[in-house]
Amino acid sequence: ETGVTQSPTHLIKTRGQQVTLRCSSQSGHNTVSWYQQALGQGPQFIFQYYREEENGRGNFPPRFSGLQFPNYSSELNVNALELDDSALYLCASSLGLEVGYGYTFGSGTRLTVV
Amino acid sequence: EDQVTQSPEALRLQEGESSSLNCSYTVSGLRGLFWYRQDPGKGPEFLFTLYSAGEEKEKERLKATLTKKESFLHITAPKPEDSATYLCAVLGGTDKLIFGTGTRLQVFP
Numbered sequence: 001e002t003g004v005t006q007s008p009t010h011l012i013k014t015r016g017q018q019v020t021l022r023c024s025s026q027s028g029h030n031t032v033s034w035y036q037q038a039l040g041q042g043p044q045f046i047f048q049y050y051r052e053e054e055n056g057r058g059n060f061p062p063r064f065s066g067l068q069f070p071n072y073s074s075e076l077n078v079n080a081l082e083l084d085d086s087a088l089y090l091c092a093s094s095l096g097l098e099v100g101y102g103y104t105f106g107s108g109t110r111l112t113v114v
Numbered sequence: 115e116d117q118v119t120q121s122p123e124a125l126r127l128q129e130g131e132s133s134s135l136n137c138s139y140t141v142s143g144l145r146g147l148f149w150y151r152q153d154p155g156k157g158p159e160f161l162f163t164l165y166s167a168g169e170e171k172e173k174e175r176l177k178a179t180l181t182k183k184e185s186f187l188h189i190t191a192p193k194p195e196d197s198a199t200y201l202c203a204v205l206g207g208t209d210k211l212i213f214g215t216g217t218r219l220q221v222f223p
Contacts, residue, residue: 004157033211042118042201042213043158056209090157092211099146099165099205105157 004093004106012112013081021076021109023091031094032074033103034066038087049074050097078111086113116141116206120214127192127221135187135217137202147185149178150201152216158201161187192221 005024013019025032031050035043045058049068063079072093078085088108095101117140127133139147146165150158162171164180171178175196177188187200197220203213 035211035213040215042120042203042215043211045210045212048209058210088155092157097209099163102148102160102163103211104160105150107155107157110155 004091004104006089006091006106006109008109009107010110010112012114015081015083015113017081018077018079019081019111021078021089021091021111023074023076023093023106025072025074025091025093026104029093029095029104030072031096031101032068032072033092033094034074034076035090035092036060036085036087037090037108043090046076055097081113083113086111116204116208116210116212118202118204118212118214120200120202120217122217123215124218125220127189127219129193129221129223130191132188132190132192134189135200135219137185137187137214138183139185139202139204141204141206141212143207145205145207147180148203148205148211149176149185149187150203152199152201154199161200189219192219194221194223197221 033048034046037043048056052068068074090108092103092105119138149161152158162178167182199216201216
C-alpha cells in the first residue's frame with residue numbers, strides 16, 4: 001500500500017511567480033485536503049476536494065486554487081506569490097468524509113519565495 | 115469559529131519523566147479530535163482519534179483522553195525517540211480539520 005506522495009519536495013520561486021504543487025493520494029482515497037504550515041505553526045486548512053468537487057475552503061485568497069483529477073490525485077496552484085507564502089505545504093488524503101477514516105499526510109513540499 | 119489551543123508550547127523532559135500535553139478546543143459539533151506526531155521537515159503522523167467525552171486510547175507510552183473542552187496526551191516514561199512536535203486537531207461540522215500550534219517535546223537522556 002503506497003502512502004501519500006507530494007512533489008516536488010523543495011521549491012524556490014520569485015515573488016510574483018506562479019507555482020503548482022502535486023499530490024498523489026493513497027490508493028483508494030477519494031478525498032484530499034491541502035494545508036499550509038508556516039515555521040513553528042500548526043497546519044492551516046486551505047481547501048478540500050471530495051470526488052473532484054471542492055467541499056470546503058479555509059481563509060485563503062482566491063489566488064490559492066486547486067484541482068482533483070479522476071484518479072483522485074490533486075494539484076495546488078498559487079498565483080502571484082508573496083514572501084509570506086513561504087511555508088511547508090501538506091497534502092492529506094482520506095477514504096471519504098466519514099471522520100473514522102482519518103487522514104494520511106504526505107511529507108510536504110517546502111516552498112521558499114524570494 | 116472552531117479553535118484549538120495547545121500548551122505548553124515547548125516541553126523538555128528527562129528520559130523516564132512522565133508528563134502531559136494539553137489541547138483545549140472550541141468547536142461546534144465535535145465529530146473527532148485527532149493527535150498527530152510531526153518530526154522536523156516531515157508530515158504529521160497519525161496517533162489517535164477520539165470521538166466523545168470520556169474516551170481514552172493508548173499506544174505504547176502514549177495515552178490520549180478527552181473531555182467536553184479539552185484533551186490530554188499523557189506520556190509515560192518517555193524515551194529520546196519520543197522527541198517531536200505533537201499536534202492536536204479537531205473536526206467539527208464544517209469538514210475542515212483545525213490544528214493547534216503544537217507542543218515541541220524534547221526528551222534528553
